[in-house]
Amino acid sequence: xSPAPASEPATRTVPERASDTTPDSPWPLRLLTHNMGIYxxxxxxxxxxxxxxxxxxxxxxxxxxxxxxxxxxxxxxxATCPTTTLDAAGPAVREGxxxxxxxxxxxxxxxxxxxLWVSVVRPLGEGELLARVEQLKRTLxxxxxxxxxxxxxxxxxxxTVGLVCGRGSAAEHDVVENARRRWPAVRIEVREVAVQGPTxxxxxxxxxxxxxxxxxxxxIVVARGGxxxxxxxxxxxxxxxxxVAACRTPVVSAxxxxxxxxxxxxVADVRASTPTDAARRIVPDAxxxxxxxxxxxxxxxxxxxxxxxxxxxxLRALRxxxxxxxxxxxxxxxxxxxxxxxxxxxxxxRRGLARRSDHLRGTLAHLRALSPAATLDxxxxxxxxxxxxxxxxxxxxxxxxxxxxxxxxxxxxxxTVAGVTLAGETAPQADPDATTTRSTP
Numbered sequence: 001x002s003p004a005p006a007s008e009p010a011t012r013t014v015p016e017r018a019s020d021t022t023p024d025s026p027w028p029l030r031l032l033t034h035n036m037g038i039y040x041x042x043x044x045x046x047x048x049x050x051x052x053x054x055x056x057x058x059x060x061x062x063x064x065x066x067x068x069x070x071x072x073x074x075x076x077x078x079a080t081c082p083t084t085t086l087d088a089a090g091p092a093v094r095e096g097x098x099x100x101x102x103x104x105x106x107x108x109x110x111x112x113x114x115x116l117w118v119s120v121v122r123p124l125g126e127g128e129l130l131a132r133v134e135q136l137k138r139t140l141x142x143x144x145x146x147x148x149x150x151x152x153x154x155x156x157x158x159x160t161v162g163l164v165c166g167r168g169s170a171a172e173h174d175v176v177e178n179a180r181r182r183w184p185a186v187r188i189e190v191r192e193v194a195v196q197g198p199t200x201x202x203x204x205x206x207x208x209x210x211x212x213x214x215x216x217x218x219x220i221v222v223a224r225g226g227x228x229x230x231x232x233x234x235x236x237x238x239x240x241x242x243x244v245a246a247c248r249t250p251v252v253s254a255x256x257x258x259x260x261x262x263x264x265x266x267v268a269d270v271r272a273s274t275p276t277d278a279a280r281r282i283v284p285d286a287x288x289x290x291x292x293x294x295x296x297x298x299x300x301x302x303x304x305x306x307x308x309x310x311x312x313x314x315l316r317a318l319r320x321x322x323x324x325x326x327x328x329x330x331x332x333x334x335x336x337x338x339x340x341x342x343x344x345x346x347x348x349x350r351r352g353l354a355r356r357s358d359h360l361r362g363t364l365a366h367l368r369a370l371s372p373a374a375t376l377d378x379x380x381x382x383x384x385x386x387x388x389x390x391x392x393x394x395x396x397x398x399x400x401x402x403x404x405x406x407x408x409x410x411x412x413x414x415x416t417v418a419g420v421t422l423a424g425e426t427a428p429q430a431d432p433d434a435t436t437t438r439s440t441p
Contacts, residue, residue: 033109040107040114049124051098053198057083066118069198071098072239079103081118089121096197098124098230129229133236137263140238145245151269152250154282158218160187161282162211162249164204166195171223171254171275178279186283189217195224200234205243212247219282220247222264223254223275235262244268254278376409383407386414395420 014031015021053067053076064086066079079101086093093099102120107113140146161179165172172190179186191211193203204222211220222244224235234240235255244251244267253268254275265271272278318324368374372382383392386403398404398417406413 030109033107033112037107037109040105043105045102045104045119047100047102049098049100051198052093052095055086055095057086068101068116072201072237074202077116078113079116079118081121085118085121089123092123093121096230098129098233100124129233133233133263136236136238136241137266140241140263140267145241146266150245154250154252154270155218157183157284158186158282160189160214160216160218162214162217162220163188163190163223164193164207164211164220165190165223165275166225167192169195169223169225171195171225174275175221175223175254175279178276179283182279182285182287183283184286189214196227196231196234201237201240204234205240208240208243208247208251212249217249219250219252221252221254221272221275221278221282222268223278224256225275226257226260232256232260232262235264240264241267252278252282373409376407379409381406381408395422 013025014027015025018027018032018035021027049071050068051071053069055067056065062083064081064083066081067076068079069076081101089099100122101116101118103116103118106115106117108115144150163172163175165175169192172192176188176190179188189211191207193207194200195204208220208222211217222235224232232255235253241263244264250269251267252270252272253262253264254272254277255262255264256274258273270281272281322329376382384390384405384407385392385398386405389405390397392398392404398420400417400420402417404415404417406415
């Protein structure tokens with residue numbers, strides 16, 4: 001900490017360090033500015049890259065007052081340069097030029113301002129600027145900002161087109177007139193901004209961000225006419241490129257002419273070679289679309305006519321067939337087929353009935369052979385007891401005097417048992433006068 005200035009009153013105690021100040025023991029403002037001047041004076045001279053926003057030169061003055069601005073962000077500072085130093089840099093050093101300066105920070109206690117003293121000025125050559133643009137190009141490409149898969153397609157017919165262009169510029173006229181000539185009903189929302197110079201990056205970026213936030217804007221066009229490499233540098237600025245890459249709305253870049261290639265062309269979703277080309281890309285041509293629709297209608301009508309002609313020829317060929325020209329012959333032919341089927345069906349029925357009849361007769365003969373009636377025809381009889389009608393199978397099942405029913409082939413006999421002869425016995429002679437005989441052991 002340096003000692004206080006000589007004008008400091010001796011009756012007042014002042015803290016030596018800023019951290020020791022209190023509401024009761026503050027620093028006077030002159031001490032603060034004095035110490036700030038000492039601190040700034042310790043800073044060495046250094047080289048900085050900047051852009052000249054304004055240059056104030058007075059006739060006969062030995063100093064030139066400059067306003068400097070950072071090339072990427074909104075940050076500025078004043079500077080003072082000897083006229084001889086500025087003249088030695090050549091005519092390239094003017095408002096809007098990008099330069100490299102050797103400066104010394106200087107603090108002015110009376111005004112409490114900080115400024116830069118310029119001792120050397122060197123304009124950035126075109127080759128060096130292009131080299132820096134190429135380096136930025138490689139960086140952004142490595143981050144994928146140029147990748148095709150992140151590019152958004154343009155709508156076929158946008159509701160509103162956002163246009164960022166210079167004030168009263170030819171680019172605005174080209175885009176608006178050509179777009180309305182192609183599609184008269186198109187709506188264009190214009191944002192007129194600075195498209196070159198120290199404020200171009202900020203104004204273009206703000207306009208793009210504003211249009212991107214409007215829901216009814218479906219596509220944004222950033223347009224500018226041709227110019228020198230330095231004039232087009234704002235459209236290769238990193239902050240502007242990242243602003244465009246973050247847009248949700250498709251962005252069309254229409255900067256300069258066909259041979260111009262700012263980095264905005266690579267970041268934007270669509271590159272147009274000129275502002276007129278941008279108008280052709282963002283809206284369809286009403287006359288062309290009408291021709292396309294008319295041609296499609298003609299093709300459809302021709303296809304329908306061809307189909308009708310084919311069907312008519314097919315119908316004519318069908319009507320020319322013999323089956324349709326001689327309907328009586330068709331019926332006669334079908335009648336012959338029906339008659340043949342009827343005869344074959346009748347013959348098949350007869351053969352089937354004959355086979356079934358033969359089979360039935362054979363079955364009947366077999367049943368008759370197995371039937372008790374056939375046995376009775378041969379002289380056998382069936383004997384049943386009375387009254388329970390049980391079949392008598394042996395002589396031991398009846399008793400003398402019992403009544404029996406004898407079934408013959410023709411008729412029945414009622415008999416009374418006169419005698420019983422068991423198996424193995426000799427049957428006694430029949431007594432004609434006796435009604436029942438029975439032999440006993």
